Amino acid sequence: MPRAWRHEAGKPGKRRTLRGSLRGTGMYIAHFGLSQRPFSPTADTANYYPAxxxxxxxxxxxxxxxxxxxxxxxxxxxxxxxxxxxxxxxxxxxxxxxxxxxxxxxxxxxxxxxxxxxxxxxxxxxxxxxxxxxxxxxxxxxxxxxxxxxxxxxxxxxxxxxxxxxxxxxxxxxxxxxxxxxxxxxxxxxxxxxxxxxxxxxxxxxxxxxxxxxLQPLDQHESADYIAHLARAVSKQPAKLFTDEAIELLARSCRGVPRLLNQAADLSLQLAASAEMQCVDAEPVLEALEQLGLGDAEGERGADAGELREAPRVLPPEPERDRSETASGCGVRPRRLFMSGKRSA
Missing domain, CATH: 3.40.50.300 (P-loop containing nucleotide triphosphate hydrolases)
Structure with missing residues (x-):
């Protein structure tokens, strides 16, 4: 099934605009096979992250x-x-x-x-x-x-x-x-x-x-781990919910504020589900950040499709692997985030 978003044609360097029918929370929960909404707008003590x-x-x-x-x-x-x-x-x-x-x-x-x-x-x-x-x-x-x-x-x-x-x-x-x-x-x-x-x-x-x-803002490493922690809490395959680039963008752009991380991650999931994507990659995150007025979404978008501006990595680099394994952009995530259990409170 083709994605619901359309990439607008334009001159090289022009920002791409993603468009589609945005799905509600219930729809993306079913689409990604989640047990519940991972990024709640209210205080969630059940899935508390010990920042x-x-x-x-x-x-x-x-x-x-x-x-x-x-x-x-x-x-x-x-x-x-x-x-x-x-x-x-x-x-x-x-x-x-x-x-x-x-x-x-x-x-x-x-x-x-x-x-x-x-x-x-x-x-x-x-x-x-x-x-x-x-x-x-x-x-x-x-x-x-x-x-x-x-x-x-x-x-x-x-x-x-x-x-x-x-x-x-x-x-x-x-x-x-x-x-x-x-x-x-x-x-x-x-x-x-x-x-x-x-x-x-x-x-x-x-x-x-x-x-x-x-209270102080979370640093970028804890911001990334915060996203991963909540993904683990609701998904049987948390490594396939967000790509590395998506987590990096969220961690860099949300200023270490849990509410902003929740809002941006939640909207990214809605956008990705509306596009029939199998996981959240950089593109819906960029669109979510732009809609929420966070970060420099214009500068983060490259002239080529999906090209990201060079920036320090939040997550550790992964060894080279066969790109055919990750054609969808939803390959195995770093062990630090997804292979370990929840942090102890």
Whole structure:
């Protein structure tokens, strides 16, 4: 069956445009024989990739909890995995901990925060004044602690919290008994959160802060291994899902941001499936990167079909082999990425 894309004729050096009817996620899952969508737009703890920066952040946050620090902060730019780390931290909590997770921080007043906490606690939260809500939250936290369940509160998108709300959290963090802390809090947000905490109005909150962690971008090797890890998780033949060149392009162009890697790899799979390709090679990746506004797709395309501009390789070079084995461009991938098992978390 001919590919759905057409290569536009043009003068030498003119960029080729790929066109076709884009298939949805379900279609490419069936086309490539995958067990599920490999590059999820939401936090995927089941197929968690233990990137160095994520593992270091988790280790520091777990240490803060073990030392009964009242407040810890996790910051990163968008798409770096803050929500994933929050889920991972909560998943690894001891069974005797009370876990509270707040994801929407657009509160108009402290009452909104207290209502959210009471909702998470399974308590009535309507028809009460702000002070009554505050007292009820305090009562529930103390009761949980007396039952042997100290609380951990994780707040995502915490850069939206106002100084008034940060002060309320500081006051809740003051709850303690002779045995230890009643409540520990982890705030996760954009770097704006660190800037907010540095303001003089938030000095009292900043004084309680002992642990502050910032996620860093993945390097090119980890970016390539990230793609391979997720391919292994959903495919019986992961080596045939992406070519070397495709992985290199993704690793070079997505700036080490997991969300961008997910978006570009996912769109590449959709484009490749729409073209009835047996695997993802450089061409659908280039088209995906261009559509997403990532990298220099114009410069990456050569004058000849499929020609790539010379650039340092992300993956180790392979020995020469019979090109007839890989006429489709879907030959065996390097052992480093696909022949080994998953990295240990």
């Amino acid at each position: 160095t920066t994520h593992e270091l952040a988790l280790a520091r946050l777990r240490q803060a909890l073990a030392l009964e620090e009242g407040l810890a902060v996790l910051t990163a730019e968008s798409g770096m995995g803050k929500t994933l780390i929050a889920h991972r931290l909560l998943d690894q909590l001891d069974a005797d901990r009370l876990a509270l997770f707040v994801t929407n921080t657009h509160f108009g007043s402290p009452a909104g925060l207290f209502q959210t906490l009471l909702f998470d606690l399974g308590q009535p939260y309507e028809g009460r004044s702000e002070h009554e809500l505050r007292l009820l939250v305090t009562e529930q936290l103390l009761q949980s602690y007396q039952e042997g369940r100290p609380a951990l509160l994780v707040i995502d998108e915490a850069h939206h919290l106002s100084p008034v709300l940060l002060e309320e959290l500081r006051m809740l963090g003051n709850l303690e008994t002779r045995e230890g802390k009643v409540l520990q809090t982890v705030l996760a947000g954009l770097p704006l959160l660190a800037e907010s905490l540095a303001r003089p109005i938030n000095a009292a909150v900043k004084q309680r802060l002992r642990v502050q962690v910032e």
